[in-house]
């Protein structure tokens with residue numbers, strides 16, 4: 001996710017610049033591909049650069065090379081205004097570049113804006129503003145905002161009213177901050193993207209996340225959706241959509257600045273597990289038309305209906321591929337998943353009617369890239385399903401679908417897996433519609449996808465995974481079983497547990513147990529059974545009784561505790577939902593079991609031994 005920092009300090013010296021740059025460096029942990037700042041000098045002073053923060057700092061100290069001729073300041077000395085905003089960007093619209101970096105400005109420099117989130121109606125707004133004579137320099141959705149504000153200002157509207165009027169036109173999610181030339185107040189707005197204000201002794205802050213300013217103040221005010229704020233050096237005023245002032249409570253943050261990047265959690269993995277509801281909301285945003293039961297993925301425009309689909313992927317992404325394969329097969333589309341390192345397009349039935357989907361969080365995994373390049377050479381249509389804009393997979397495939405999970409820092413994939421599963425659910429529905437126009441997408445499935453963030457939140461709020469994990473600290477091995485849609489999650493549950501706890505774990509389609517692995521099952525090997533109350537229930541319960549007969553303790557992960565509970569020693573409950581949505585929620589329970597077990601064993605959870613976040617060697 002992008003990071004925002006703002007500081008209203010009032011002094012005309014280097015303090016603003018220094019605090020903005022410090023705030024940006026505190027936000028680096030979130031991941032970013034470019035960074036920029038705007039200081040409210042008159043004219044505005046703006047600098048922004050693709051790449052590391054050091055590139056931005058170099059541009060500032062070298063006097064900058066920005067081609068925007070209204071940017072009057074050409075040295076750090078020009079950045080001494082009373083107030084400023086900064087941004088680290090993680091691309092969502094348009095590749096990383098100087099021009100696409102924030103802040104974005106109106107052509108005449110009347111306002112500079114930073115934004116986190118996704119503006120869903122930016123295409124319509126862009127068209128409207130272009131017709132009104134506004135020129136767009138970037139590929140971003142954000143650039144509509146300064147133009148909208150400028151339009152109001154040109155009509156004589158005051159700064160805050162112009163800002164409000166512009167925000168009123170936006171659909172989607174945003175945390176937005178704007179500065180105006182020579183004005184010491186920063187205007188901000190929030191809707192479904194975090195924004196927190198920091199009340200300091202020598203000025204006030206705003207940020208997407210507390211770490212940005214934690215060294216300067218621990219007194220914070222969290223903005224709620226629909227709220228606006230005017231942040232000046234001496235005051236902070238919060239108002240609602242109607243303009244009425246809102247009294248907010250001030251909270252005291254007691255995190256150590258060192259741990260602040262993890263928002264108070266001990267590990268990035270735990271933080272990322274808890275971010276899943278937000279990640280899924282972002283993934284779904286603007287992509288489901290529930291009433292008509294349809295999915296809208298403009299990224300797939302021009303994609304011919306494939307005769308078959310092949311998924312290529314590694315590790316956790318491979319498990320997502322297995323889930324996607326099941327979704328497509330149930331819709332009558334032939335689909336198969338390959339471990340990318342085993343994929344050889346020359347030895348497989350691959351032609352121009354084959355769609356090869358590379359599922360890859362990083363978009364850089366060497367095995368997946370090799371498989372995709374082979375598929376390209378064999379004439380297949382290729383699609384990258386990835387988290388990283390302009391990654392190798394995104395650039396080299398014919399089509400790209402972003403999963404919008406935001407940066408994942410922990411080596412173990414968590415939120416990216418959930419976002420991959422959701423994106424694959426959308427893809428399957430979209431392809432089924434294309435393959436057979438008479439088949440209408442399952443409304444219930446789409447409705448339950450919409451409810452998925454709430455389902456996951458309820459698991460996060462009430463999970464007993466910690467006590468279950470602690471009950472099995474000394475086990476010999478851990479087995480995971482599931483059928484149908486739940487089988488890939490059984491594999492993923494085992495992978496997560498083994499990579500961060502260093503304990504032996506295996507996952508199987510439930511029916512496979514009796515064909516060999518059952519020989520390993522003893523009273524010292526807990527079996528985690530993922531059981532849907534609506535599908536293949538009795539068959540999986542049959543497998544559960546097989547392991548119970550060998551003395552193994554059973555942990556049922558289920559949305560039907562009344563049916564399954566009597567067959568289990570422990571239950572990890574999930575809300576009742578569609579069978580193709582249930583495994584996404586069940587997996588959260590398994591992530592938590594792995595996490596708490598690793599925590600109890602004092603493992604280096606975010607950086608397990610021998611593993612890397614992005615595997616760029618074959």
Ligand code: F6R
Nearest residue numbers: 315316317360361362365412413
């Ligand atoms: C496990 C994990 C790995 C990755 C695999 C593929 O937690 O993170 O198994 O899933 O290395 O990486 P991507 O998805 O970046 O291609």
